[in-house]
Amino acid sequence: MKRKGDRLRLDFEVNVADAGTKRSAVFSELIVRPTWVSVYMRNNTGSCDKQMISLAREWDAIRALGFDVLGLSKDTVGSHLKYAEKHSIGFPLVSDPDHQFAKATDSLVEKKMYGRVFWGPSRSAYLVDENAILLGVCEKVAPGEHGTQALAFLEGV
Numbered sequence: 001m002k003r004k005g006d007r008l009r010l011d012f013e014v015n016v017a018d019a020g021t022k023r024s025a026v027f028s029e030l031i032v033r034p035t036w037v038s039v040y041m042r043n044n045t046g047s048c049d050k051q052m053i054s055l056a057r058e059w060d061a062i063r064a065l066g067f068d069v070l071g072l073s074k075d076t077v078g079s080h081l082k083y084a085e086k087h088s089i090g091f092p093l094v095s096d097p098d099h100q101f102a103k104a105t106d107s108l109v110e111k112k113m114y115g116r117v118f119w120g121p122s123r124s125a126y127l128v129d130e131n132a133i134l135l136g137v138c139e140k141v142a143p144g145e146h147g148t149q150a151l152a153f154l155e156g157v
Contacts, residue, residue: 001122001137002105008132012100017080018092027101030092031130034157035068036150038125038141039101043075043083050143051123056089058147065154067127072096074120105134125150127157 002008010028038055040048052071062069069091075083080093094101102108102121109122125138125146136157142149 001107001124001139002134004134004136006134008104008128008134010101010104010128010132012104014100015077015095016092017077017084017095019090020081020085022077022081027094028132030070030094031068031128031132033066033068034127034129034135035070036062036125036127036154037070037072037101038146038150039107039121040071040073040123040141041120042073043079047123047143048073049087051141051146052083052089053087054144054147055150056087056091056147058151059089059091061151062147062154065151067154069150070094072101074099105137125153127154 012027013024014027015024040051042048059069072094074097077095080095084093099121107122107124108119111118111120123141125141127136129135138153
């Protein structure tokens with residue numbers, strides 16, 4: 001996993017669900033000020049829902065501190081649009097089906113589910129600035145408390 005101070009390679013294309021619309025963008029263009037990138041596995045799953053809903057509750061307070069927020073999973077942008085509406089998530093949700101962000105942060109990990117072994121992103125969050133410098137990493141996201149966890153982390157920056 002990349003560490004604080006490392007420059008990330010974020011020049012890959014993604015699709016984004018933002019304010020009820022979808023668009024394509026180069027990931028680095030989404031970061032115009034320090035941004036909390038919260039990685040989760042999938043929409044409409046227990047722990048992932050807790051993670052995103054908790055973060056959405058604290059979104060205004062996070063923005064008041066001067067930070068943006070992005071949620072990122074492998075779900076399609078269409079799924080993200082429905083998910084954001086269902087859970088009143090106001091920050092952009094990024095579709096990254098090829099785990100390009102996890103590759104950029106060296107955070108692909110081996111996972112096991114129902115006897116199947118596969119590689120996927122770790123449930124982590126990253127603070128990245130507009131120059132693609134990693135300002136901090138939260139390696140262990142607490143799904144139900146992720147919003148307050150993010151606030152505490154960001155207040156300490």
